[in-house]
Amino acid sequence: MDSGGGGGSGAHKAASGSAPSPAPPAPNPTAMLSALMSKRAKLQEELRSIERQVYDMETTYLQESNQFGSVLKGFESFLSSSKNTSNLKRSRKFQADERLFSLSSVTSPAVDEHLAGRDDGREYGAGRSKGGSTPANGQGKPKKGGRPVGRDGKRLRPNDPDLDDEDVFELMRKQEETRLTELEAEKVQYAIHERLRDMERMQKKAEDYRNSLQQEAQAKAQALRYEDELARKRMQTEHAAQRRQDAELVKMQEASALRREEARRATEQKILEEMIRTEKEKAEIDQEINRVKALAEAQARVHEEKQSEEVTKRMMLERMKGEKEKWLSAINTTFSHIEGGFKALLTDRSKLIMGIGGVTALAAGVYTTREGARVTWSYINRILGQPSLIRESSMPKFPLPMSRLLKPSSASLSRGAGFENVILHPSLKRRIEHLARATANTKSHGAPFRNMLFYGPPGTGKTLVAREMARKSGLDYAMMTGGDVAPLGSEAVxxxxxxxxxxxxxxxxxxxxxxxxxxxxCERNSTHMSEAQRSALNALLFRTGDQSRDIVLVLATNRPGDLDAAITDRIDEVIEFPLPGEEERFQLLKLYLNQYILKEEGKGSSWGALFKKQQRKIQVNGISDDLLREAARKIDGFSGREIAKLVASVQAAVYGRPDCILDPQLFSEVVDYKVTEHHQRIKLSSEGMV
Structure with missing residues (x-):
């Protein structure tokens, strides 16, 4: 028992001593989980050791209990076989009140029955036992020595006069032995109870230790969970801080990239401004040279015309007089022959009938030939002619040699003026000329052509540039409008x-x-797109899927964002046509003034003047370059088409005057109300009324 208790306390101390102190935060959840599992295995091993100790104590207790049971059984047989049991019970030294423990649980049934008989006042006869048997010697008094004493003889009493001193001493000795035996039994029972209490205390101590181990394990698990939670929070905090640092680093890099990009753009802007300024100065110098040259040529031409005006007028009158006499004689001769013919027909009946038949046959032949030719040409047009969607083309309408002879080829046109009549920004014009030369060289080298996209506000010269580019590059051109495709429906493909x-x-x-x-x-995802338009778009995508060596596709639009993504993917060159700047507006004003007004002023007489009313010439007074530059500043935001309409309005205003004189006042008035009209149109467009 003591060794078991000592072992339990030692195990408890070992368990308490092996309890780890709170570990520092684990670096990661996997290491923390492995440490927790090892601690759990160690605690389970200590608990199994304590259970083995308790089991050994219980086994020892059961073995000792069996030994105590044997002692009690021997004591019970001694009491049941004693012949002086009743005398021992009457002894004052063997009272029930003086015993520590009751012997009712260890005495035999015979003793209990003997005690019950004594209490009832019954006495057994001399020389008889409880069962009625006679003693072995057959006498009534048991004696020792000379007087034999039987075991089942008459029960002796201390105050019996028949007993001698030896019997009394023997009886007292036996009573004392019985008392010692009872005390020994009580001591054994007390030891058994002490052992039971020790076992209960050990069991309770083991249970408390088990509970404390469980609580300690729970506390450790909770501490580990808390440490794991703290580690996770710390990792999350570190990750959040790292993400913030990364975001700040990215922002700093973006800001640095933006600063570098801004510096690069500023440098490029300065270079571009310097180039524009240089080009502008060069253009001004060239313009001044051209102006001086044109002025000198105009002065020389005026001087020459003044000198030859009288001679030319006299020669013209003589020529007109000769032409008049010739035509009069021809008319008289013709009418005289007609008169003679009519007289012959009216006088000769057979000739009249033949003339009428011939005229009728001639009319029938002319009508038949005309209708047959119309049907034939319509069939040829359908088979060999240009498609109906083409509005303008440089190719002959029919593949006949005569049409090629009558119409000059685009190659001859390409050797002409080129882009002189196209007013664009210098950088844009250089790019257009470069593309025209590249297209011409592409055809000569047999390389595939590049498709182009022209976009910009209406009236900025996209169609004119496409036509001039085709002529400059030596290609034929064909122009169509996208609005003509939708009405065709299913025939569009x-x-x-x-x-x-x-x-x-x-x-x-x-x-x-x-x-x-x-x-x-437009975009195929649009809900307003019909199935026929979608099919036409797919047909165009099919024909432009690969780069062609025969066709250059040039698209022009005011809204490039509405084009389908597949269309923009097939475009190789994208060129923006912005609104003209101040210098371009000035040049456009000069170009259209020369086209609409100055050429009208310089038109000479022709043969048509003989049969038409002579037009009055427009006289230009005081229209200088300074006035045109002032007008160019006023018409900021005008496109090339609007400038052409402005000059046409100036021409109409000049024709509205009786003297047909263009002066600065009239020019400024037309420019002012056209500028007002332009701003009003912009305002109405922004309000959704136009």
């Missing part, structure tokens, strides 16, 4: 294929220009 098949017949190469391309090449 066939017409698109006809255009590309017809364009491939050109030996020089064909530049196909589609104006207002967004009308049928």
């Amino acid at each position: 066939t017409k698109i294929h006809q255009i590309f098949d017809w364009a491939k017949k050109s030996k020089k190469g064909m530049l196909v220009f589609i104006d207002e391309a967004d009308a049928f090449l």
